[in-house]
Amino acid sequence: MTHTEPTGQWTEETAQWYADNYGNWPTTRMPLDAVEWRGEETVVDLGCGTGNSLRYLATLCPTGRLVGIEPTPAMLAIARHQTDDAGLSDRIDLQAGAAESIPAPDNSVDTVLAFSTYLHWQDIDSSLVEIARVLKPGGRLLLSEEPENLNMHNTTLAEIESRLSRAGLSVVTTQQLNDASVVCELIIAKYLDPVTKADT
Numbered sequence: 001m002t003h004t005e006p007t008g009q010w011t012e013e014t015a016q017w018y019a020d021n022y023g024n025w026p027t028t029r030m031p032l033d034a035v036e037w038r039g040e041e042t043v044v045d046l047g048c049g050t051g052n053s054l055r056y057l058a059t060l061c062p063t064g065r066l067v068g069i070e071p072t073p074a075m076l077a078i079a080r081h082q083t084d085d086a087g088l089s090d091r092i093d094l095q096a097g098a099a100e101s102i103p104a105p106d107n108s109v110d111t112v113l114a115f116s117t118y119l120h121w122q123d124i125d126s127s128l129v130e131i132a133r134v135l136k137p138g139g140r141l142l143l144s145e146e147p148e149n150l151n152m153h154n155t156t157l158a159e160i161e162s163r164l165s166r167a168g169l170s171v172v173t174t175q176q177l178n179d180a181s182v183v184c185e186l187i188i189a190k191y192l193d194p195v196t197k198a199d200t
């Protein structure tokens with residue numbers, strides 16, 4: 001089972017439709033359950049949609065700084081509303097912004113999340129360079145997409161991996177995650193120190 005997504009510009013209508021149908025889709029949580037969390041880390045969720053991943057992460061990463069970046073005003077409003085309702089506004093900072101220009105300083109983020117959003121970016125290569133810029137050396141990117149959406153966009157995992165590597169992000173693993181009938185591909189990439197190539 002795959003969730004459908006709008007192919008053109010995101011609008012107030014598509015944001016509400018997505019939130020109603022897929023805001024709590026398993027892919028918002030599956031990649032978070034597949035990795036370890038240290039607790040004290042800064043996590044940026046790019047294209048955070050309704051903010052569901054960050055609200056789930058608030059439990060897995062109870063002392064982390066959690067930031068959501070979202071360019072669609074209607075989606076950002078939904079994320080803020082749902083986060084308020086969950087009593088998590090003091091834990092989750094939701095900001096307007098896009099992957100092409102991430103509102104975060106250089107070397108400031110431990111983990112970037114990009115769940116079901118990569119295929120929507122206007123400029124993928126610039127966005128990946130932005131991710132490398134904001135990650136600390138040793139920081140990681142968790143990028144996930146459903147296989148059918150990759151097919152629909154004529155994109156392969158190999159193509160994504162090669163773009164990551166061109167942007168200075170080194171692929172650590174690519175794995176398929178399953179939750180009942182929902183499947184997603186998770187790529188984990190690290191930003192290594194540009195001089196020493198060390199992890200931290």
Ligand SMILES: C[S@@+](CC[C@H](N)C(=O)[O-])C[C@H]1O[C@@H](n2cnc3c(N)ncnc32)[C@H](O)[C@@H]1O
Pocket residue numbers: 005010018022023027028046047048049050069070071072075097098099100114115116117120121122123
């Ligand atoms: C299919 S939704 C996924 C939302 C959320 N990550 C999830 O897993 O439910 C795609 C999201 O990407 C956002 N988006 C579109 N263009 C973007 C860009 N250039 N940078 C960051 N996010 C973008 C959309 O506004 C939308 O919220």
